[in-house]
Amino acid sequence: MYLYSFRLISLCSFKGGEEKCRRAWAQICEISRTEFHKVYQRLGVHLEEKGESFYNPYIPGVIEGLTKQGLVEESQGARVIFIEGINIPLIVVKSDGGFNYASTDLAALWYRLNEEKAEWIIYVTDVGQQQHFDMVFKAAKRAGLLPQGDNYPKASHVGFGLVLGEDGKRFRTRNTEVVRLVDLLDEAKNRSKAALIERGKGEEWTEEEIESTADAVGYGAVKYADLKNNRLTNYTFNFDQMLNDKGNTAFYLLYAHARICSIIRRSGKDVEEVKNKGTLVLEHKDERDLGLHLLQFAEVVEEAFTNLLPNVVCDYLYNLSEIFSKFYSNPECKVIGSDKETSRLLLCEATAVVMRKCFNLLGITPIYKI
Known part of the structure; x- marks a missing residue:
């Protein structure tokens, strides 16, 4: 089973789960979903949707499991995982107690490997997120979620470059808004x-x-x-x-x-x-x-x-x-x-x-x- 993960939309992480925030977030998601569908329909793309919020219930358990393994440490009020060879830590719980991309990505990785039995998970984002996913994968290997080396199951990041206009700058319309x-x-x-x-x-x-x-x-x-x-x-x-x-x-x-x-x-x-x-x-x-x-x-x-x-x-x-x-x-x-x-x-x-x-x-x- 092969899974492709696309980073589509994120509003914020919810610590307290305020109803007002959740309603606003749900409305934004629905607007985004409608617009994305127009693109997918033209491209012949069929998705099984599991947004980032789907993995929220799994985050605490995954973080607790990593903590029990001795991988999570305190650093300036946040809880982090230090990755060998990288001079910045992977923050899994922010200093205010909230979760972030790393929290979600680790929980999603756990779910895809343990619940969906994925063999190869391919993350498609711009090249700017290469280091983030490199750190997530290395943390997962330390935790035993992924095997060492290039054995299955495995996770890969597929980065891509920018689309430029004829002026050599990021492709935009004349009024500086990104072309849809x-x-x-x-x-x-x-x-x-x-x-x-x-x-x-x-x-x-x-x-x-x-x-x-x-x-x-x-x-x-x-x-x-x-x-x-x-x-x-x-x-x-x-x-x-x-x-x-x-x-x-x-x-x-x-x-x-x-x-x-x-x-x-x-x-x-x-x-x-x-x-x-x-x-x-x-x-x-x-x-x-x-x-x-x-x-x-x-x-x-x-x-x-x-x-x-x-x-x-x-x-x-x-x-x-x-x-x-x-x-x-x-x-x-x-x-x-x-x-x-x-x-x-x-x-x-x-x-x-x-x-x-x-x-x-x-x-x-x-x-x-x-």
Whole structure:
């Protein structure tokens, strides 16, 4: 079982549990939940919600257990855990008796390991919280909640960099307010839809086809623009570059996949029948290059999974598209109507299947026609 933890919202920690504060907090949570849902709906994200307050009842017991193990010490009125190699302590109870992020994170970690039996817990926040989670994990290892080394069950922090505007500063609107993700997604979809209509698809396709393709390309463009970069580095946000139909963009890759599907359809062959009866023969160098790249897919997935780096999958997907393009544009590798049509259709289908696997891993919906 794998759990992903996202730091979404925090108002304050409650020492006395004042009803007025709790009502205000609940109202803020509901407003946040409504707005977050708009984003999740567009991104196709499904959550099992357990907010920070869910773990409040478990905090005292966890702190007591750590204290009995001799890990919690008094320091300037607060109760802390000292971590070897780090010159600041992990505060688990503030000097006023209140709890904080560290208290909640330790309780949540205990719950996920003991109640939900998680094997690998992945915390997704900005890189600025790296030290905090490093201290929490080290404290958990001292307490025996987590094993030493990199054995399962384990916990990992996935940090990410900033999205920058073209001025090199944190991405904001002109009035200095941070741009809302839901607005970015809607703008990407609208631009994608406009591009489809400009290409004449409004006359050829149904409104449903236009909408679903605009969703896939627009939302996919935003996802891919983020995931193709090493998550630890900052990157510059640019709509025009994101929706470019050339280069390393979701637009280019989705259309490349759709072109492959078109080739298979134009052959008039039943691809399932071809797969059952056909034989794959890689004689030309471009065929072999494509076949060898396809064989690397499992290794790439393992690397991305082990190091928690989605950009590795993006690099592989883009290179796959480029290698296929070289193969298909070579007159010596003609597919339809050649004496090697069956074998090359199999190669086309294998490429499309692997591309769809990559899209699935990246949370991008493939399109099948252009």
